[in-house]
Amino acid sequence: MRGYALVLIVLLLVGVMGGCISSGGENSSTSRTASRTIPGSAGTSETAPASTTSSPTETTSTTTPQTPSPGQWLSGVHQVEYTSNVTLDLNVTVIQGNFSQTNALRLRILTRAYLDFEGRNAIINTTTMSLSDGTSGTTHLLIVNGSMYTKTLSGWLKVNDSAMSELVWDYNIISLAKRYVNRTPVQRSGNNGLTLVYRIDSEDLLKMAVTYFSPTQNAELNVSNGVLELHFVSGELKWGRISYDASSKAEVNDPTMGNMTIIQKGRWEGIINVTETNEKIKVEEP
Template identity: 40%
Template sequence: MKRYAVLFIAILLIGLVAGCLGRNSGETTPSGTTSSATQSITKKVETTTTTQTPKGPDLDELLKTVNSIRQFTYTSNATLRMLVTIEQGNTSETDNVTLNVLENGYMDYESWSAWINSTTVSLPDGAKTNMSRIVVDNITYIQSIVGWVKAEDTGASEIVWRYSIVGLAKEYLGEKPSSVENNGTLKLVYHIPDYRLRPFATVYFATSSETVVNVEDGRLELYFRDGQLVGGRLSFSVSSETDVNDPTLGEMKITQNGTWDETFKITSINEKKAVKAPST
């Protein structure tokens, strides 16, 4: 082993000496001769790539199309999920409540008239409640157990118009959407602040005029196909708190925490229908 080691060292030393002699040989490049490395001229070509940003939707044109809707019919499907807590004295009871609201309606912006039929289904027991509303000249009539009742609150019709899918589109198309998707159907997404949804949430979550309603995570989606509004979606989280003093049930505190998720589908546009005020 020692012999192979000495031989290896000797070869290594010979290589090192040869290298040193080569670097110090005093050889020069003949005058007038340019080495191939020097003759090589490298040209750096810079290529500029232009990236075009896809053109966004023309919101003004979409709004113009929506504003041309004079009448429309629609269907909607809303799911309302709530955790309800009732406190009375030293006792409290908590329950999960899920309601499915199926709705179909007709709205006429020329005559400010509408009819809306809805069925509310309680899950999982399947109990159903039907309700009809008619709006004529911005006056709302509600069908109850005792017949048709004229709503005293003049703001009832405002809720109908403002929070319809067309009303929402008219209100928000003047603003820049939070995001845009286009996979055959154009989807515009808007994040809605609390105060703009509270009037609508109050209709479904307020148990009295004293109820305090808070809304979070408001989100509106508007769907367009070939430039025409075809539907949308409205969702938000909500909480409410009410102190009740009932002559029969006594004093209690009702707290609700839940969500609203509704999808809309427009089924016809600018087809005039007759709407008459019911007998009250």
């Protein structure tokens, strides 16, 4: 029973989703085609010669660029690369008849991400490791012009997963920051930049938690304590943190093990580092 519970949850996490979002240079179907777009910098301008009897004097003026507000900077992000390091702690209880067993499961989910919001292109490679029993797996996902492909043992497979698409495009760190940055934060500090802390709405939490905490589509899912933390330096988002608690209860009819009830309680905590913005990468169909 212990082995079944651990393998079941790990396979669900690794095989179905494979982590939040990630990209890597290992994929043969990608190549960089443009350099980073850098916001406008200081410039100089010449003024007309002064009206004096002496030789004309050339003067220059320098305009210091203003630091954009977080909202202004976010609105100008069209492509983003980032890495994330997620720790997922789960207590998994499997109930079958009069028998019940609870196991603790800790997962480390490491990702690299590239998202092109304009072209709806993405590269997603994720490594999920079980720190409890050593199980690990890597998944690869490409999105090309909105079409999604996942890599299997037999090659690339085109898939149609609206829930996954919504998670990729609406619940990445940039999209979440855009959604919350104009709201009133529960905490604001200016040490070493600007830190904004928000409570995540339950509706958004459910969308984020369903992939990791629901063993079946009909699972009863509850979420709480959602926190979004954003850290800006000179108006630019440098890193963020997403955390929340979740629990679920699902009835599973397994052809080998029979009818079971699976109860999960756990916590998700991830740190996301923005490594590049507005550098376009060509993403081709596999």
